[in-house]
Amino acid sequence: MTERSTTDVAPESVGITAGAEPTSDKARSLGSDAWEKLRRQPIFWISSILILIMVTMAIAPQLFTFFSPEPDPYLADQNRIREKPGPTAWFGRDGQGFDVYARTIYGARASILVGVLATAFTLVLGSVIGIFAGFYGKWLDAVLSRLGDIFFAVPLLLGGILILYTFPSDFTTPYLLVVGKVVVALGILGWPRIARIMRASVLQVKPQDYVQAARALGASPGRIISGHVLPNAFAPVIVVATIDLGVFIATEATLSFLGIGLQPPTVSWGVMISAASALGMLRAAPHMLLFPSLFLSVTVLAFIMLGDAVRDAFDPKSR
Numbered sequence: 001m002t003e004r005s006t007t008d009v010a011p012e013s014v015g016i017t018a019g020a021e022p023t024s025d026k027a028r029s030l031g032s033d034a035w036e037k038l039r040r041q042p043i044f045w046i047s048s049i050l051i052l053i054m055v056t057m058a059i060a061p062q063l064f065t066f067f068s069p070e071p072d073p074y075l076a077d078q079n080r081i082r083e084k085p086g087p088t089a090w091f092g093r094d095g096q097g098f099d100v101y102a103r104t105i106y107g108a109r110a111s112i113l114v115g116v117l118a119t120a121f122t123l124v125l126g127s128v129i130g131i132f133a134g135f136y137g138k139w140l141d142a143v144l145s146r147l148g149d150i151f152f153a154v155p156l157l158l159g160g161i162l163i164l165y166t167f168p169s170d171f172t173t174p175y176l177l178v179v180g181k182v183v184v185a186l187g188i189l190g191w192p193r194i195a196r197i198m199r200a201s202v203l204q205v206k207p208q209d210y211v212q213a214a215r216a217l218g219a220s221p222g223r224i225i226s227g228h229v230l231p232n233a234f235a236p237v238i239v240v241a242t243i244d245l246g247v248f249i250a251t252e253a254t255l256s257f258l259g260i261g262l263q264p265p266t267v268s269w270g271v272m273i274s275a276a277s278a279l280g281m282l283r284a285a286p287h288m289l290l291f292p293s294l295f296l297s298v299t300v301l302a303f304i305m306l307g308d309a310v311r312d313a314f315d316p317k318s319r
Helices: 030-038 042-059 100-136 138-152 156-166 175-205 209-216 221-233 235-257 269-276 287-314
Strands: none
Touching: 030 287, 042 100, 042 287, 100 138, 100 175, 100 221, 100 235, 100 269, 100 287, 138 175, 156 175, 156 235, 175 221, 175 235, 209 221, 221 235, 235 269, 235 287, 269 287
């Protein structure tokens, strides 16, 4: 029997096409899988477009008021108090003669600024505390967890009322200081939720083989946290932070409605809703309440929808 040489074997017999490179599936990361799922969700695109419009409104309100007859949100016409919506004032005028359309557009800046800064505050503080508690464990975990329980036991709105009532603002308080007080009040009370989620994510990541291999190779704790633990534990925190951003915007509006959040002459949706809810205003000029409430509701809903879409994209059970 003649032994057949390996050079006589046809390429097709081993599953390789002549002139073609062997193909292999590319490894895909969690982020790329999540993006592929997000881009197919209409809710993600709808919420993203709404958020983009609101953020643009906050950054450059002039883009939305340059064609308005009287775009100045601080110009009051006492002769046109509570004027109904019309060609000269699209959203009407409030009880002091201010253009409701202009103030609604400019009010997005303060409301969204508070939401973004409060979210960043809680994201940084809660992530740091959660990482240290989950990674080092032992007595540090116990102390940080009990500290978080103390703040977590205080309701966000009630705690914000107590803090801002203790450190009130008035007409002479600078704009950034007024915003800063609200941000700090929301951030101090909002970080435990982020810390808990980050701690749970770290506890899931820490036993993984790549973390143990890095530890065995002599990597420092800081390098392990920054290079292995944080990138793989951060996704759930981002999801919750996105939802919390909408919650913080709504909470700021509630505090301003109660008269202890942002204060005039600062223009925000909460301040406008508070002014529109005065005795007799709701029946005499319902447009004062309608438009800022509508913009506030759409913004909060957009952030919550975005958070839900991101959560579903990163959820391994949906894969």
